Amino acid sequence: MQRSKKILLLSHCLLNANAKVERIALYQGALSALIVPLIERGYGFLQLPCPEMLYGGMARWGQVKEQYDTPFFRRHCEALLMPILDQIIDYRTHGYEIIGCIGVDGSPSCGIVKTCQGKWGGELSGNFDLQATIDSVESSDGQGVFMQIFEALLEKNGVDLSFYAIDESNPTASVQHILKEL
Secondary structure (H helix, E strand, O other), rough: OOOOOEEEEOOOOHHHHHHOOOOOOOOOOOHHHHHHHHOOOEEEEOOOOOOHHHHHOOOOOOOOOHHHHHHHHHHHHHHHHHHHHHHHHHHOOOOEEEEEEOOOOOOOOOOOOEEEOOOOOOOOOOOHHHHHHHHHOOOEEOOOOHHHHHHHHHHHHHOOOEEEEEEOOOHHHHHHHHHHOO
């Protein structure tokens, strides 16, 4: 059978929810409602690395964009993305179509149009007001740090790519919308 030569980039957790911060995964393994129809349509995938897991490991706490928007994390993201960028360029050079990238809205790293922001941080002792801190966390317009860096690297290298988002507050509607678009 001939190759489709159609490739989608996917946020890591869409193929492996086990990488998410403990207790926030909405599905057991992969988001099959999205992945299976895409496979049936002949798409191949490049799985983006999970920058948060590779930075903080599996025992990490949930964080907000402000905690990741540092020079240290940005360099970490850029280092993770360079091999992906090289693959994109090489695939395109050899006639493959990179269709787009599907991210996860609400993520401080992989959000496409929504991210997670708030006044999160500090020590959980003394006069720390945990409830006020939790109450400050909100979904807001904007990209996650990882996707900001990815888009900037693509632009710098002349790669135009469409971005799509799974909204984890309503994954079913997001999946349906993306499947219609693709």
